[in-house]
Amino acid sequence: MLRGPRGLFWLCFPLLPLLLAGASGQLGADRPGAGAEEAGSGRAWPGIQGLRERLREATALSRRYLSLFSCRVWPGECKEDEAASEQSQGWSLPLLGQQYLDILTTWYCTFQDCCDHGDCRISNNFSGLEADLKERLHGQHLAGELVLKTVRGYLDLPRPDKALVLSFHGWSGTGKNFVARMLAENLYRDGLSSDCVQVFIATLHFPHPKYVDLYKEKLTDQIRKTQEYCRQTLFIFDEAEKLHPGLLETLRPYLEHQDPKAHRAKSPRTIFLFLSNLGGKVINEMVLNLLKAGWSREKITAEHLEPHLQNEIMESTDSGFGHSSIVKENLIDFFIPFLPLEYRHVRLCARDAFLSEELLYTEEALDEIAKMMIYVPKEEQLFSSQGCKSISQRINYFLP
Numbered sequence: 001m002l003r004g005p006r007g008l009f010w011l012c013f014p015l016l017p018l019l020l021a022g023a024s025g026q027l028g029a030d031r032p033g034a035g036a037e038e039a040g041s042g043r044a045w046p047g048i049q050g051l052r053e054r055l056r057e058a059t060a061l062s063r064r065y066l067s068l069f070s071c072r073v074w075p076g077e078c079k080e081d082e083a084a085s086e087q088s089q090g091w092s093l094p095l096l097g098q099q100y101l102d103i104l105t106t107w108y109c110t111f112q113d114c115c116d117h118g119d120c121r122i123s124n125n126f127s128g129l130e131a132d133l134k135e136r137l138h139g140q141h142l143a144g145e146l147v148l149k150t151v152r153g154y155l156d157l158p159r160p161d162k163a164l165v166l167s168f169h170g171w172s173g174t175g176k177n178f179v180a181r182m183l184a185e186n187l188y189r190d191g192l193s194s195d196c197v198q199v200f201i202a203t204l205h206f207p208h209p210k211y212v213d214l215y216k217e218k219l220t221d222q223i224r225k226t227q228e229y230c231r232q233t234l235f236i237f238d239e240a241e242k243l244h245p246g247l248l249e250t251l252r253p254y255l256e257h258q259d260p261k262a263h264r265a266k267s268p269r270t271i272f273l274f275l276s277n278l279g280g281k282v283i284n285e286m287v288l289n290l291l292k293a294g295w296s297r298e299k300i301t302a303e304h305l306e307p308h309l310q311n312e313i314m315e316s317t318d319s320g321f322g323h324s325s326i327v328k329e330n331l332i333d334f335f336i337p338f339l340p341l342e343y344r345h346v347r348l349c350a351r352d353a354f355l356s357e358e359l360l361y362t363e364e365a366l367d368e369i370a371k372m373m374i375y376v377p378k379e380e381q382l383f384s385s386q387g388c389k390s391i392s393q394r395i396n397y398f399l400p
């Protein structure tokens, strides 16, 4: 079956020799430096015999083009000798040949997603994302629903005039990073290593306040370059509560509404994710109160939490995030709460850890692992203080 533009390309491939035959004809006629003999013999080729000759040459050439071309746009599937041949011989292709290769690549890339390095392929697999959020993310019915709905809705817009900005809030180990990774993996074929996905960790990428001006420059440069490469980009800011206010300010123009007239043809879709533990405490208190009042966890809605969460974030004094213009000017589209995890969720994380290592487990082992976590508050002992953090290391104790 023909699947997508790539199928179209293979379908068109037999036409390539004709295209290139035309090109090499032009090459002979137009290139001033071409020897008189060569040009003369080109013109002298009689009728069908000559055409056959040229087609044969062009077919041989086009095979090489095809392998160079596929190395460019699908480097993952490119055999090593082909990659090496592009590097060693690519530059020695006739100038016009290089140009045709460029034109072909550009033409292909207008409807397929690729960039200089070839790993900008966008997959937008919403059924995969939905399945991941349902099956691998535990205890986060709100975050799961909100992320799927907002991201799918945004990416389906024909011409969004703004970036989608989501802010994930909750205690550590509740799945914020996990969901960010699921997004990268389902929206891009190369997941987090895609050139269209950039991850910034505040304490790792921007550790020293005195260098904030340098960081600003690097950050804007990186955002701009990524947007030039890819028509759909994902920027993830981990530890957002630790981002310098100056950096948050630098981000503002990228989050604001864009003038539709100034819309660049490229990269109209951008998703920003801010991950932080801000508001974790108020989320936990709200959930605890609702559970104690007899609510079932799954009946808790975003309306229960969001107003409190937003207040808490804006009033937090120990972080610049709540006071930044991106929060104050409502540039964040959704505040997404991650609920504190209970014993049964930790058990499920342990089960997944065994399954992902393809190991057998017993129900007792799952209980043992879940019991290793500390549960708070002291009285109720309801929520795992570390969520599902480092569960995958803990299964090591139970290996045969």
Ligand SMILES: *[C@@H]1O[C@H](CO)[C@@H](O)[C@H](O)[C@H]1NC(C)=O
Pocket: 123, 125, 127, 128, 129, 131
């Ligand atoms: C989408 O993701 C699902 C689950 O990971 C996978 O089975 C399916 O093949 C993916 N679809 C595409 C088109 O990549």
